[in-house]
Amino acid sequence: MLKTVAGFAAFGLFWGAWGAILPAVRTGAGVNDGELGVALLMIGLGALVSMRFTGYLIDRYGGVVLPVVTVLFAICGVLPALAGSVVTLSAALLLLGATSGAMDVAINATGSHAEAATERPVMNFAHGMFSVAVVVASLGTAGLRAAGVGALPVLGGAAALIVITALVVLSQRDTAQAASGSTSAQPAATGDARNPRADAEGSVRGRLEPTLLMFGVLCAIAYLVENAWQSWSAVHLDTSLNAPAGLASVAPAVFAAAAATGRFAGNALLKRVQQVQLLVFGGLIAAVGSLVAATAGHPWIALVGIGIAGLGTSVCAPTIIGMAGAWAGPARRAGAISVVTTIAYLGFLIGPAAVGAVSSQWSLPVALGGVAVLAVVVAGLAPVAGRIAGAR
Numbered sequence: 001m002l003k004t005v006a007g008f009a010a011f012g013l014f015w016g017a018w019g020a021i022l023p024a025v026r027t028g029a030g031v032n033d034g035e036l037g038v039a040l041l042m043i044g045l046g047a048l049v050s051m052r053f054t055g056y057l058i059d060r061y062g063g064v065v066l067p068v069v070t071v072l073f074a075i076c077g078v079l080p081a082l083a084g085s086v087v088t089l090s091a092a093l094l095l096l097g098a099t100s101g102a103m104d105v106a107i108n109a110t111g112s113h114a115e116a117a118t119e120r121p122v123m124n125f126a127h128g129m130f131s132v133a134v135v136v137a138s139l140g141t142a143g144l145r146a147a148g149v150g151a152l153p154v155l156g157g158a159a160a161l162i163v164i165t166a167l168v169v170l171s172q173r174d175t176a177q178a179a180s181g182s183t184s185a186q187p188a189a190t191g192d193a194r195n196p197r198a199d200a201e202g203s204v205r206g207r208l209e210p211t212l213l214m215f216g217v218l219c220a221i222a223y224l225v226e227n228a229w230q231s232w233s234a235v236h237l238d239t240s241l242n243a244p245a246g247l248a249s250v251a252p253a254v255f256a257a258a259a260a261t262g263r264f265a266g267n268a269l270l271k272r273v274q275q276v277q278l279l280v281f282g283g284l285i286a287a288v289g290s291l292v293a294a295t296a297g298h299p300w301i302a303l304v305g306i307g308i309a310g311l312g313t314s315v316c317a318p319t320i321i322g323m324a325g326a327w328a329g330p331a332r333r334a335g336a337i338s339v340v341t342t343i344a345y346l347g348f349l350i351g352p353a354a355v356g357a358v359s360s361q362w363s364l365p366v367a368l369g370g371v372a373v374l375a376v377v378v379a380g381l382a383p384v385a386g387r388i389a390g391a392r
Contacts, residue, residue, distance in 0.1 A: 004114045004126045006169040007066060007107035010162045011100075012130035014077050016137025017158045019252070024151040025080050029089040039090045044349040046097025047104070048342060054102040055338020058109050059331075066106040067166045073099035074162035081151040105341055109334035111318075112325025116333070121270035123318040128263030131314065135256045211388060212336055215324040216343025218385055222316035222378050223344050224351035225286055228371045229255050229293070229313070231352040232364070233306050236293070240364050243299035254303055258310030266315035276386035279319050283379025285312030290372035294365045309375075316378055317344065323385070 026036050058065045076099045079092035107126070114122045141154055233251035237243040266278055273281075289308025296302035321340060328336030358367035 001114050001118065001120075001122055003063075003066070003169060004107065004111040004122055005129050006165050007070065007103070007110060008126040008130040009133045010070065010165045011073075011103060011107060012133030013137045013161060014073070014155075014158050016134035016256075017141045017154055018077075019134075020138045020141035020145065021081075021151050021154045024145065024154075025083070025089075028081065028151055029083040029085060031086045031089060035086040036089075039086055039093050041349075042090045042093040043097035043100065044345065046094040046099075047101025047345055049101070050098040051101040051105050051342040051345065052338050054105040055109070055335040058106060058334035058338075063110070066103075066110055069099060069102040069106050070166040071163055073103045074159040074166070075099075077162070078152070078155050078159050081155045101342075101345065104345075105334070105338045108321050108341060109325070109337050112322060112333050112337055113330070115322055116326065116330060121267045121322070123322040124263040124267035124270065124315055127314070127318040128260045128267065131256050131260035131263060135253055135260065138253060138256070211327065212324060212339045213343065214385055214388060215320055215327075216340045218378065218381055219317050219320040219324075219340055219344035220347030220350075221374050221381075222283075222313060222320060222347070224347035224354070225290070225309075225371050225375050225378070226259075226313045226317065227348045227351040228355045228368070229290070229306060229309050232355050232368065233293070236364055236368060237299050237302055241296065241299045241302055243302075247299055247303075251303060251306055255306050255310040258307040259314035262311035262314030263318065265311075266319070270319075274386075275319050275323050276382050278315055279323075279382035279385075280379045282312045282315040282319070283375050283377075283382060285309075286316065287312070287372045287375035287379065290368060290375055294368035294372060313375065320344075320385075 029036075029039075031039065054065065054069065073096075076092070076095045079095060080089060083089035083092050108123075111123045111126045137158070144154055230252055233255055234248045237248035237251050262282070266282070269278055286309050289305045289310070289312055291305070293302045293305030293309060296305055321337060321344075324340045325333045325337050355364070355367045355371065358370060
């Protein structure tokens, strides 16, 4: 469990620092808003290229993949600070996205394995640590920026901490694994005795793909809701509600802090409720919060709604990923999670752009109201997913 929590915290450390230091990266590269938007798309493209292959590597080589991709991620995280044009920035972000996607798959596979090995909920707690790290890194980077620190020292410092984490924590072999001689992802040699769907026969792949597609689409919708608020909450307060700049800038931190709280609470609730039930509750709470925030007439009411949305949506994606990993069984767990996270990442990418497109046609509150509808869809499809996959 320590490796899972440390991996998610390291991942959140970088992305929290990244969000706060992005204006300095933009200035250093000398790009305008349009060029920056194009460059940022490279992160998603790079991730989509690497995620499926990373799952194969974990299934083939096991836990050694996690520290390797973590170090590569840390190194590539420094590259955007060195960019001096839109071309070099795009190239740097493509590499950053590829290693980010690889680490995303690796830490989720490690978490799913920890859940199976300990028979205790881990994923929501680990994702909660990601959110905590995002909040801490965002606030810390904001303080460093106020003190005049540039992009290279900030991203270089974050990279150093991530490398230290990889060498000290992530490279260590789990005690349970050492005793059994297994790795975090075992090569597919035999079926999972607890899951007849995971027989290592030629027919498994045909039955596996539709179920994983279902999990992936459901997770993509959850990610769309999550990233829509993470990306547009400050803009909503600023442009829709004319909030002061300082108050508007707090909105993403409120969302991230609420997400951390929700994930820790969700991890505890999984000891008392089924995964499907938690997913239903999370989707409905996210819908209520999204609707409150989208229709609010005052910034403070919108912040309350954003916090509620963060609480609800926070448990959705990790619960879905945990369900997929449990269904796939140890022989194909990493590969299954890479399929789900790759599909889900499309929702993470599409979310902000979709909100922007709808907003340009109607208004931002209307677009964010549509996000509430998608949260209801997650809640509505959760029981269907549970029945099809036989989740418990």
